[in-house]
Amino acid sequence: MKFELKGNDPQSKARAGVLTTDHGVIETPIFMPVGTVGSVKGVHQRELKNDINADVILGNTYHLYLRPQTEILEQAGGLHKFINWDRNILTDSGGYQVYSLSANRKIKEEGVKFKSHIDGSYHTFTPENVMEIQRIIGADIIMAFDECTPYPCDYNYAKRSMHMTHRWLDRCINHLEKLPFKYGYEQSFFPIVQGSTYKDLRKQSAEYIANAGAVGNAIGGLSVGEPADEMYAMTEVVCDILPEDKPRYLMGVGTPINILENIALGVDMFDCVMPTRNARNGMLFTAHGTINIKNKKWEADFSPLDEMAMTYVDTEYSKAYLRHLFSVNERLAMQIATIHNLGFYLWLVRESRKHILAGDFRTWKDMMVKQMDKRL
Amino acid sequence: MKFELKGNDPQSKARAGVLTTDHGVIETPIFMPVGTVGSVKGVHQRELKNDINADVILGNTYHLYLRPQTEILEQAGGLHKFINWDRNILTDSGGYQVYSLSANRKIKEEGVKFKSHIDGSYHTFTPENVMEIQRIIGADIIMAFDECTPYPCDYNYAKRSMHMTHRWLDRCINHLEKLPFKYGYEQSFFPIVQGSTYKDLRKQSAEYIANAGAVGNAIGGLSVGEPADEMYAMTEVVCDILPEDKPRYLMGVGTPINILENIALGVDMFDCVMPTRNARNGMLFTAHGTINIKNKKWEADFSPLDEMAMTYVDTEYSKAYLRHLFSVNERLAMQIATIHNLGFYLWLVRESRKHILAGDFRTWKDMMVKQMDKRL
Numbered sequence: 178m179k180f181e182l183k184g185n186d187p188q189s190k191a192r193a194g195v196l197t198t199d200h201g202v203i204e205t206p207i208f209m210p211v212g213t214v215g216s217v218k219g220v221h222q223r224e225l226k227n228d229i230n231a232d233v234i235l236g237n238t239y240h241l242y243l244r245p246q247t248e249i250l251e252q253a254g255g256l257h258k259f260i261n262w263d264r265n266i267l268t269d270s271g272g273y274q275v276y277s278l279s280a281n282r283k284i285k286e287e288g289v290k291f292k293s294h295i296d297g298s299y300h301t302f303t304p305e306n307v308m309e310i311q312r313i314i315g316a317d318i319i320m321a322f323d324e325c326t327p328y329p330c331d332y333n334y335a336k337r338s339m340h341m342t343h344r345w346l347d348r349c350i351n352h353l354e355k356l357p358f359k360y361g362y363e364q365s366f367f368p369i370v371q372g373s374t375y376k377d378l379r380k381q382s383a384e385y386i387a388n389a390g391a392v393g394n395a396i397g398g399l400s401v402g403e404p405a406d407e408m409y410a411m412t413e414v415v416c417d418i419l420p421e422d423k424p425r426y427l428m429g430v431g432t433p434i435n436i437l438e439n440i441a442l443g444v445d446m447f448d449c450v451m452p453t454r455n456a457r458n459g460m461l462f463t464a465h466g467t468i469n470i471k472n473k474k475w476e477a478d479f480s481p482l483d484e485m486a487m488t489y490v491d492t493e494y495s496k497a498y499l500r501h502l503f504s505v506n507e508r509l510a511m512q513i514a515t516i517h518n519l520g521f522y523l524w525l526v527r528e529s530r531k532h533i534l535a536g537d538f539r540t541w542k543d544m545m546v547k548q549m550d551k552r553l
Numbered sequence: 554m555k556f557e558l559k560g561n562d563p564q565s566k567a568r569a570g571v572l573t574t575d576h577g578v579i580e581t582p583i584f585m586p587v588g589t590v591g592s593v594k595g596v597h598q599r600e601l602k603n604d605i606n607a608d609v610i611l612g613n614t615y616h617l618y619l620r621p622q623t624e625i626l627e628q629a630g631g632l633h634k635f636i637n638w639d640r641n642i643l644t645d646s647g648g649y650q651v652y653s654l655s656a657n658r659k660i661k662e663e664g665v666k667f668k669s670h671i672d673g674s675y676h677t678f679t680p681e682n683v684m685e686i687q688r689i690i691g692a693d694i695i696m697a698f699d700e701c702t703p704y705p706c707d708y709n710y711a712k713r714s715m716h717m718t719h720r721w722l723d724r725c726i727n728h729l730e731k732l733p734f735k736y737g738y739e740q741s742f743f744p745i746v747q748g749s750t751y752k753d754l755r756k757q758s759a760e761y762i763a764n765a766g767a768v769g770n771a772i773g774g775l776s777v778g779e780p781a782d783e784m785y786a787m788t789e790v791v792c793d794i795l796p797e798d799k800p801r802y803l804m805g806v807g808t809p810i811n812i813l814e815n816i817a818l819g820v821d822m823f824d825c826v827m828p829t830r831n832a833r834n835g836m837l838f839t840a841h842g843t844i845n846i847k848n849k850k851w852e853a854d855f856s857p858l859d860e861m862a863m864t865y866v867d868t869e870y871s872k873a874y875l876r877h878l879f880s881v882n883e884r885l886a887m888q889i890a891t892i893h894n895l896g897f898y899l900w901l902v903r904e905s906r907k908h909i910l911a912g913d914f915r916t917w918k919d920m921m922v923k924q925m926d927k928r929l
Contacts, residue, residue: 214877214883215874215877215878215883216884218883219884219885220885221866221869221885221889223865223869244880244881245852245877245880245881249852249873249877252855253855253873258855259873259877260874261869261870476621476625477625479628479629479634479635490597493637494637495629495635495637497625498636498637501590501620501625502592504620504621505590505620507590507592508595508884508888509592509595512595512597512884512888513597
């Protein structure tokens with residue numbers, strides 16, 4: 178994996194880069210649509226490529242491990258082949274999903290024992306076997322196994338947990354050192370900074386992670402309920418420590434505004450279920466604010482979904498038609514809204530990149546943050 | 554509307570024709586995907602055009618009348634504009650849906666009073682207002698308001714009902730004579746033959762309908778539970794009476810085998826929810842038989858969905874992947890299966906046409922009927 182910085186915004190810490198892997202080029206900042214269990218919900222792979230123009234999508238280790246299971250993915254020759262996706266894939270480590278199981282998991286030094294949400298069967302994730310599962314899934318970028326702490330989190334718990342995440346990181350690295358890439362292309366490993374919302378812990382963790390010398394680094398444990406300002410404060414502390422010349426990935430973030438603010442702090446990569454999940458509830462993101470397309474006010478609004486026409490659905494369908502599809506509960510409703518929202522998120526990061534390269538990102542970002550903070 | 558016959562199969566009554574309307578050309582035999590309430594479930598309009606290559610889709614008057622309601626469709630300038638579909642649309646008359654409401658409708662000479670399945674509100678369909686609703690929906694082909702009898706049906710009831718359907722037909726025609734086309738393009742009216750499974754009634758009805766001199770004619774009241782042989786017997790009687798030079802539309806039919814057998818009897822147009830509904834249950838139609846893609850046997854079958862590659866999904870996705878998507882209940886599963894099945898149905902009628910024009914339809918049909926009657 179190669180990462181080159183192409184430009185910096187003079188008025189913020191925003192950067193524009195190019196990440197190159199064996200599955201192609203990712204221009205940063207980038208947003209990665211979430212394809213939980215081998216599919217970005219309601220979207221064909223062809224649409225992801227041609228309409229949304231996603232360079233990289235995310236898969237969830239926890240979900241893929243349970244179904245279709247690693248044996249099937251191995252027989253298929255990895256997730257790329259299984260789902261027929263020749264661009265990049267990043268997999269998370271399952272740390273977040275396991276944390277979400279709350280009552281149905283037990284965290285120990287060795288690893289996490291958890292109960293499947295599908296059939297109640299018991300499984301254990303350890304730093305070693307999670308690396309192995311991710312190797313078999315075959316993602317281009319694989320993530321360290323970490324503990325994601327909740328918000329709010331007791332300081333002492335956050336500290337103990339952070340140290341365990343660091344010890345787990347060493348075990349991940351040890352395991353990967355023994356093993357070549359699984360399918361003939363490079364699989365790059367990103368460690369994860371934890372430390373809850375405590376600046377001193379975040380600083381300590383960022384230093385530990387930076388020292389691991391990985392090709393890219395991630396910030397975890399945010400977007401778990403904390404106020405946006407606390408999130409930004411943590412991102413800032415961490416970005417100032419993580420190496421300049423490596424991509425920085427902020428996991429699970431966020432709203433369009435969160436994304437712009439974190440780009441301004443030096444983040445390069447994002448993923449979030451928000452554009453897809455909210456689409457399924459009829460919420461559309463636009464450059465001028467959010468739309469609840471289910472509202473009666475759109476009933477006879479035959480104007481295009483979005484005049485800015487970021488993807489073909491924006492001009493192909495009207496607001497009134499999409500509102501109708503939601504009101505009769507047609508599947509196409511969610512398909513249209515999902516393509517729109519992902520198209521918008523990708524537009525947002527690409528537009529950010531243009532403005533970083535043009536040197537006016539900060540001004541544009543401030544204007545956009547204001548503009549997007551409306552309900553239409 | 555213009556209909557030209559281009560060829561006949563020498564060994565059956567199969568015909569190949571070209572139907573031309575103001576929204577374009579429909580080569581017959583044709584299958585019309587069902588877009589109940591303004592959407593073919595799970596399929597983008599672009600996919601209907603480019604991948605499935607549907608020349609005409611069907612809308613349901615009953616459903617569209619209830620939602621989004623005729624006022625909205627009128628404001629939109631008709632259903633074509635509302636859903637952004639510039640090819641042909643045919644609407645049924647609501648007769649079948651109203652019949653399906655059984656306990657929630659009362660049939661009288663004047664019309665049918667029924668209770669909405671949405672909110673329990675009461676509505677009345679009469680031959681006159683149903684013509685008016687269809688004019689406003691703006692379909693290229695609109696259907697007579699009829700009573701669809703159940704199977705089995707008492708002879709006397711079937712006879713009385715048939716006569717009422719004929720009187721309703723006269724009222725439909727009277728109403729339409731007074732009114733110009735709604736949106737500047739032609740809207741053609743098809744009457745419907747009824748008569749349950751009684752040959753003498755079917756004969757009588759076909760003669761009545763033929764005498765109406767419409768530009769096309771339909772056969773209703775079949776595919777309601779009767780054995781296939783009874784359906785074919787009725788189609789045969791009716792097709793022998795309906796004018797040769799007008800298109801014949803067999804409503805609500807059917808399996809791929811039903812379609813081939815009815816083409817052999819002289820039917821030109823079909824619609825059915827089977828390819829779309831069965832797709833949503835994981836049943837795929839292929840030229841070599843049906844596949845229940847949910848079966849464990851496909852779990853590690855990484856071969857293309859269908860080697861015959863009638864639509865792009867057939868080679869884009871593997872059987873194992875589609876099986877996985879169904880097993881995790883991903884929306885994309887139904888989207889893929891629906892495109893496959895509709896693509897197959899359209900392939901089937903287009904292939905029929907080729908064989909009719911080549912003069913070997915009968916032989917090909919007999920081979921296909923055998924071949925498709927398998928479970929893979």
